[in-house]
Amino acid sequence: MSQVEVSRMKTLVPLATLIGRELRNEKVEKPFVKYGQAALAKKGEDYFLIKLDCQWVPGNLSTSFSVFAIFDGHNGISAAIFAKENLLANVLSAVPQGINRDEWLQALPRALVAGFVKTDIEFQQKGETSGTTVTFVVIDGWTITVASVGDSRCILDTQGGVVSLLTVDHRLEENAEERERVTASGGEVGRLNVFGGNEVGPLRCWPGGLCLSRSIGDTDVGEFIVPVPHVKQVKLSNAGGRLIIASDGIWDALSSDMAAKSCRGLPAELAAKLVVKEALRSRGLKDDTTCLVVDIIPCDHPVLPPTPRKKQNMFSSLVFGKKYQNSLNKSTSKRSAVGVVEELFEEGSAMLAERLGKDFPLNSNSGLVRCAVCQVDQPPGDGITVNSGPFFSLASKPWEGPFLCTNCRKKKDAMEGKRRAEAQ
C-alpha cells in the first residue's frame, strides 16, 4: 500500500460530508478498485480474468479501466480458455477510434456485443465442441458495464444495503423469453428422457442437451444457443459499492442477498473466501465454484462501512434512478442520494440488428466498409448494397443493421434460424 493510500485511510471522510458533496455535485476523483478472489475446483472448468491496467487508447493512461471476468466452461475447457485469452482484445477492436470518454462509455455496449460474437465465430472455426459462460465486467471510474451469456451472475451491493442483479440467467428452465426465442429459431426445448419415458432434470435445448440458452462455443448444439450478451451499464453514486461475480457453484447454493450479507463490511480478499465457504457449507462441493469480489471505493473513504445504514426497499425498480436525458436541474437527480445507482443502459435482445446500430462506416479514402462484428474491411458488393438500402435474404425480413461481412452475416442468419427456413 502506498504512503498516500495509508494516509488517506487515516482520514476517513464522514458519510454526511460525502452526501454534502454529492448534493453540491462536486467533482470527485476516480475511485479505488480493490478486489479478492477465491475458488474451489470440482471439474476444473472455471476460469477467471483480472486485468487492472487496460487502456481503450493504448499508451494513454487517462483512458484506463479494469476488467473482471468469469468463464465457466462445460464439455471441456478450451472455450473458457479461448474466451479468456481473446475476448478483451476483440471487444477493444470494435471500439471506434478518436472518441472521448463519454463516447467510449456509450460505444462500449455495442463493442461488447461485437466482441462476444467475434470470439464465438473464431472459436467455432477451431472445430472444438466445448462451451463457456462469460460474465465480463468493465469498470471505468464509477461506471460499471456488465456483459454476460450463461448463468454466472454479477450482483451489486450498494452502501444502502440494497442488492441488485446486473446479469440475467440464460437458463432455459428459468427464462421463458429465451425458451420462446430458441423454439422460434428452430431448437427444441425439453427434458431428458430416461429409460421408461420419464422426464428428468432441467429443461434443455436439443440437439445437444444444453441447459443454457446463450454461451460462447458449443459448436455442436445448434446456432440458436447464441453468444449475444445481455449488457447492463450503471453508474454508482460517489459512495461506491461492491460487486460479487461468481459461477453457478455459488448461485446454486446462495441467493444474491445471502452472498452479499455473508461478507458485508469485510475487505474484498476475505469476502471472496467467505462467500465460497458459505456456499460450500450450505451445499457441499457439487460444482466448480469461483468468486470475485470487487470494491469500488471513494479515494478518501477507502473502507466500506460494516453495516448498511438502514433497510431499504428491495425492488430494483426503486433502487435504480432512471437517467433523465434532458434534466438540467442536477440537484433533483436521483443520483444525489448516496447509495442510489443510475441506470445508463440495459439491453438483452439476441437480434444483432437491434444491438449493433445502423451505422455504415464507409471509408471514403479506401472505399472499404468495415464489418460491425469482426472489424474486417471489405469492398462493398457481394450482393450487399451499402446505404442504398438494406440487403435481402429469401426467407428473412430486410436486414436493418450495419454492414456485416459474408462470414458474420452467415452467423447472424444461423443464430436467427433463417438458413433453416430457406432450406425448407
Ligand SMILES: [Zn+2]
Ligand atoms: Zn465480419
